[in-house]
Amino acid sequence: MKKRLATYIIALGVFGIVNTELGVVGILPQISDRFNVSASQAGMLVSMFALIIALSGPFATLLFSGINRKTILGLVVVVFAISNLVSAFSPTYSVLMLCRVFPAFLHPVYFSVAFAAAASSVPKEQSAAAVAKVFTGLTVGMVLGVPITSFIGDRYSLEVAFLFSAIVNMITFIGIVIWIPSMPVEEKLTYGKQLRIMLKPQLWMNIAATCFILAALYSLYSYFAEYLIDVTNMSGRTISFMLVIFGASGIFGNLCAGKFLSKNITVTISVYLLLLGAVYLLIFYAGKYMFPMILIIVIWGAVFAGGLIIGQTWLTSEALEAPEFANSLFVSFANLGVVFGTALGGWFLARMGTHSIVWSGISFLILASVCIGVKIRLFDFKESKSKTGNNSANR
Missing domain, CATH: 1.20.1250.20 (MFS general substrate transporter like domains)
Incomplete structure (x- = not known):
């Protein structure tokens, strides 16, 4: 308790x-x-x-x-x-x-x-x-x-x-x-030992993926009101209510993501990218219609909030020896992702119209998927293969 x-x-x-x-x-x-x-x-x-x-x-x-x-x-x-x-x-x-x-x-x-x-x-x-x-x-x-x-x-x-x-x-x-x-602090880590995690190439793959996930999230969320005004034709009062719904469903999605991550981090993040991509496609094709968009916002809020803890867990999973420093990296690169996402979303909005900002989010999702796929292929797969080989040799 x-x-x-x-x-x-x-x-x-x-x-x-x-x-x-x-x-x-x-x-x-x-x-x-x-x-x-x-x-x-x-x-x-x-x-x-x-x-x-x-x-x-x-x-x-x-x-x-x-x-x-x-x-x-x-x-x-x-x-x-x-x-x-x-x-x-x-x-x-x-x-x-x-x-x-x-x-x-x-x-x-x-x-x-x-x-x-x-x-x-x-x-x-x-x-x-x-x-x-x-x-x-x-x-x-x-x-x-x-x-x-x-x-x-x-x-x-x-x-x-x-x-x-x-x-x-x-x-x-x-x-x-x-x-x-x-x-x-039971075991005080030297500055050098904490900074040494930055030499791990697999950590940088996780950092890049996390940065792109946050960019994918904020490239749309930063223009939440603009999208609902220009595309869905919602009023300002309705949008304020939608923000509350978005936040309430986000609390639920956040807790669900935590439970799934406790079971399997790699599977959770892989499924998550597909789910977020599906939500963005729904926003693009059904965003013009009021009632479908309200339902989409409920789902979007849950998926959006889940991405925060998924990004944090994915990044820090490669730096368990220096958890606080790894979390600080998450905070910094998450904010960097917000800057990237907002900038590209704004570019799509200015050049191609509000409806097209969905593709800025999907672009970042593709980049995040590439980073995760490369990391799993080059590092996680190799590590699991090495462990299997060692177990065979021991037998």
Whole structure:
């Protein structure tokens, strides 16, 4: 029971951090008005945050790798709470930007430690399911963070919107202090030993596949509203409701993916790519019709969220000797995948029309499939053949 509660507390922290990162999207117009800056300048609050995560993730995680995990989790959520508190009363845009930049360095540290802590808190065969529960916080933060923060900002004020994230992070801190046991690093890995995993070619194949999977996901999801407006002809209010449905089904899909990964990682990711491809084809051919598209969104949300934990598990499966550093690589390259996916999806949208952005997602799916196929053929197949040969020799 205590282990399960600890997992949910860590997941709440993930929600608070993701809401800090993405929730600001829902209040950008208010920020622009408050500080008298352009929409593009206000948008820098989001893009700078993501860029710092992508660039600093592995290095920040290395820096904190020898510290008690409970201490790190508590430290990060306190920094995020203070950041949101100061943001609520920032006198200038520059101060607000500083409040965004500093905690962004610690964002990948929390995620890396959170995934590793969740996985280590249960038997090995249940690790994927435990990580899936942590990913639930990520899913809720990504899909519901924007509308929740937007609602609070519109209903109350910009200050209250920031204070909401501060309160979530402080509640998480209290939970960490009271219910999460001390998690000292039993065997401190040297920086060199952690960096050495980067020399494994099979890890780079997994990194590439994960990056392409995230790109495939976000090349469409980034233009979710545009697609439903231009192709399905949905109203703004209906789209907001669709986002909620998308997020709710995502929680279910996330937990299901964790269970399947616990059984067989390779089969799960192979089936997943086919399933996501099928969903994208359904979106392309049935996206013009309101009711079929509503059903597709339910399925899409579940498949989308499942891809996050599948990408994380696939990447880290080749770096079990340095789990926290591997998780930081996932955070960095996942963000890089988001950048690639959004860019190519935008190119398809501008050059070929909204309806054609589906093919940007399918293009990335093909690249991910190639990476996975090559990795299985060159490394996994060779390794299993070698083991079979050794067993025959021993007999």
